[in-house]
Amino acid sequence: MPVTKLLIANRGEVACRILRTCREMEIPTVAVYSDSDRGAMHVRLAVNSYPIGPTPSRESYMRVDKIVDVAKLSGADAVHPGYGFFAEDPEAARKIIDAGLTWIGPSVEVLEKMGDKVVARGIAQRVGVPVLPAVYEVNDDEALVAKAAELGFPLMVKPVLGRDGKGMRMVRTAGELRRALPRVKGEAIFSFWDERVYLEKALVNPHHVEVQIAADAHGNYVYLWERDGSLQRRFQQVAEEAPSPFVTPELRSKLGEAALAIAKEINYVGIGSVEFLLDDDKNFYFLEMTCRLQGGHAVTEWITGEDLVRWQISIARGEKLPLTQEQIPLWGHAFQCRINAEDPDKDFAPSSGTLNYLRTPAGRNIRNDSGVYYGWEMSPYYAPLISKLSAWGPNRELALARMHAALSEYRIGGVRNNVAFHKALTEHKPVLKGEYCTNVFRHAWWKQRGIGPNLKYAVAAALFEELEMEERRAQQPSTDASVEAWKRHNKINRL
């Protein structure tokens, strides 16, 4: 399938990241933008840019029909969905393909199968990959509560057509389950137009590990090692690393082979991630498959030296994988932090506003994938991602030290952000030791206790701003005639 001009049906950091590969491959790019994204970085970096509607993504970035129109208008012959939006929606993929465009992603059939988490479990079981005990035959609340007792608590309630952690909840008692069911179903309908849920046995201290796989149209399959995605909050990853400090070389091959068995069973073509939960004894269980480029792919790119978007494009073109399994490098260690405009001290509430200062880290083996710039207005309509900061080192210790140093350089003005939170993360003992699981954020250990040691410096700068303001004020003449002017400029004391 041709990819001679690529439409990127996304925005922000991932759109910029895809754009950069296209620049290297000399493929012209087409960006799309909603009303509030006219000045966005992805629009500025693209060769062509087209408006696709109002700010809410359901009226712009999610509108496959508009994307197809822009593709026709611009002469693009391929569409990359990025991640999020309609990246894993089989209907969207079908519409793109039916319009005669190359879809950069797995087939409609694969998206349909893996989109249904119950079907996906069945596929894993069919090829002998373990799954956690589950209940999915019934959807009636009371029947589910009754079955839950057989399964045993704690357990997870999940939408059957769920993805990206949306709607998932953990419950510890029948009462919690009863209260959770209507909520999960409600969210499932809102997000996925389907109210079916299922129950799955929850592990106590699980490790979340995902294996990156790639497959071409010629029956070649490889895995590009795993990422550890256990550093998550509410089933959303806040940081990731590769390789996983919990995975031994033997386990690595087992996980890789299990991932490929599933991919082969469904004739997967493209890149994707097979996700597993691991218990403390290193038993692993298939969780689901993410059928797109992942938000954590940078760490895989660091340790392999490969460009996964280039792989996606070359697979879509019908080319063979560039490397065999034996040729895939495992080079050092990489860590990634998701830098968000949010307040870690207030339950990570998103923060919007203008980025009135931005100093991004630089230097050796630092990568900052971003879709923002100095002066950009963070919109409350989209994910509050400022950048994905990743660091590589020849070993885990050096990768972490480099990330820690990079975070010290990162300075963001105008919005609350989680840079200090990530810095605390890279100082957190379990993280330094590589001994953490998905419950790492259960207690808010990162909250600043007391006032930092540099208070005098912090205050000196503010005090200086006050002085400058007073000095400017003092330079103005204080005649009778100026009273009105003072009033106008609010430089008057009202007593």
Next chain:
Amino acid sequence: MPVTKLLIANRGEVACRILRTCREMEIPTVAVYSDSDRGAMHVRLAVNSYPIGPTPSRESYMRVDKIVDVAKLSGADAVHPGYGFFAEDPEAARKIIDAGLTWIGPSVEVLEKMGDKVVARGIAQRVGVPVLPAVYEVNDDEALVAKAAELGFPLMVKPVLGRDGKGMRMVRTAGELRRALPRVKGEAIFSFWDERVYLEKALVNPHHVEVQIAADAHGNYVYLWERDGSLQRRFQQVAEEAPSPFVTPELRSKLGEAALAIAKEINYVGIGSVEFLLDDDKNFYFLEMTCRLQGGHAVTEWITGEDLVRWQISIARGEKLPLTQEQIPLWGHAFQCRINAEDPDKDFAPSSGTLNYLRTPAGRNIRNDSGVYYGWEMSPYYAPLISKLSAWGPNRELALARMHAALSEYRIGGVRNNVAFHKALTEHKPVLKGEYCTNVFRHAWWKQRGIGPNLKYAVAAALFEELEMEERRAQQPSTDASVEAWKRHNKINRL
């Protein structure tokens, strides 16, 4: 020797680069600054900062006595000279060491020996490494002209105590030599307080290749492959890459072994580069040794994954080298461009002024080492370096494509710069093919011919600025009283 607090006796990009390693190693840093560098990036990034005098570097950065004073004052127990300034000056090293400080660099004896290029040639010859025929016994002009005839033209006239390409000239006839001698001697006295020169046979289409070596105090020696430094103009490198596209694996080991033989002969401890000239038949000749961190070290760091400043510090501490020769990786390919404030269309004349815009490239495997920031004033007193931009790829083709894409993203306002020149370089056939030698810039093939295809875009933005200015002007009242104000603001047509 202890390195518990490190004074960085340098400025700009290299000071920031050293600082970043110290941050990772949790070594507190001491920066020094001249009068015009109070707000410089290295001052902002350091833990402690001290003024050391007026802007001209001979009155500040070159003043070893002031550096020693600051070390005492700040409690620093080690000094890193960076490159340039007094990095290779044995007298400076002696003063630092005599003050009881750890000198991050090779010994005074090594600096003395290798600083005298004639002595260095002798050392190479002693261990069987070929050198080019030369004349160094005499310093009288006419005697040199007479000897030159025996040697044959073209040949190089070089200061005996020269370094960094300073003063060197190529001559093709006896007349050129006669005219060159007083100039080279003059520059030699000015820069190195020594008027001795020597003549060395010049190769016709030479390749400049330097081998990175490292040695600890325990007698361990390794080489970290070579860099190709042939992309040079007036003996100054403008770009470099590693490994060299001209060097075969067999030649690589030969060069490495030759470099180590020289290092062992002088009991070298530290990191350094042994420089060779290669002719078209891949015969190599020892040129000189650079006894410090090199400006091109980033490409070596990319292909080995190692941090050479960390190596320097650990060697100075008396630790053993972290890797044996067999463990040194050779991973992919890296390319570096030196981004300067200069005008490539006007013989690379330096440009000074305020950096009123700065967008640096980002993304996968891009490294931008810089000491400037948006709003920084480029001083005519220092090297006009804006940044060293390097890119890595799993192979040479991808590294170059990545560099090319990165250069397209790089945008600098306020000063003339060589970004477009470097972009042309990464499109230049001999560079793409890896078939170039040091004469690559003999013809100015990079000069823009005619007007680019995006003239309308370029002009539209300027036209819009004019429109906005007119609109602001139109809003002002045009009463008689305002005439004077208009005059003041130069908004009057003088006919």
Next chain:
Amino acid sequence: MKRTLTIGDETHELEIYRRRGKLTMVWDGEEIPLDLVKVEPTSYSIIMDAHSVGVNIDRVRTMDPDLHGFRASLYDGAYDFTLQDPHKTLLASAMARAKQAGGGLMKALMPGKVLKLFVHEGETVEEGQPILILEAMKMQNEYTAPMNAKVVKIHVEEGMALEISAPMVSLEPLAAE
């Protein structure tokens, strides 16, 4: 210039002044030489006690316009605090006291010069209506009526210099309707 710093439960009395181009910060009475330059639009490089620290300042809106809110970002995290002109604090609390006491005599709360008089004797004024402007400490201090009242007597005229506590205007409170 003086400011009261409030951060968390702490307050500190600060002062900053510039003499012959050199800045000094006074922190609860302790003088600290301050080497500070603005390096980027909201970013400062500070060298204090030889320590070099970069500080990025965000202004944070507060409910009280006299309370200046700041968020300073440093390498070790962010600091949220407010700075307030202690004179204003003083004046505001004095005014609040005067108002609560319901007294009819407006006095100068600090030494200054009467810049503008807005009322004349016999006039009735509403609560919050401007009475006069007293220039003091390089600030224009607008005195407003603390209640609905009648202006009984004016003790000053424009341009007059006043000592602290000098009587300015006598008011007779009007009964609420």
Next chain:
Amino acid sequence: MKRTLTIGDETHELEIYRRRGKLTMVWDGEEIPLDLVKVEPTSYSIIMDAHSVGVNIDRVRTMDPDLHGFRASLYDGAYDFTLQDPHKTLLASAMARAKQAGGGLMKALMPGKVLKLFVHEGETVEEGQPILILEAMKMQNEYTAPMNAKVVKIHVEEGMALEISAPMVSLEPLAAE
């Protein structure tokens, strides 16, 4: 608004206007819709003909204050050019012609209103000395004496509206000493 573009040996006649918030650029007579936003202090995002191009503008000083110098940086390199108000070009060349002809009658070079008259009849003026200001096209156009001369006759008064070529001031050149 019109401008004359000069780049290398090329010149183009340009115009830009804003109607109902939409920008149009006219390039040698061809109308081109222009979608342009300022994204950073000196940086613009332009979408023209669906092509998205980022342009960074540096102003470059020129000898002639009416000649606005620019350096525009794009992904494909930098463009150096000047923009000039064609009216000014016209006026300047007309003035130059008038000066060369040595004619003693100053005429209005475009329709406008006399804003200010600096001389009176019988006065002697030096070359370059301001004679009057004529407001035209939203600009204050200052007419200066093209040579050392005596003001023989003034044909206008302040506030008077003039047609193009209306006589303004008659000068009698003084012989060079």
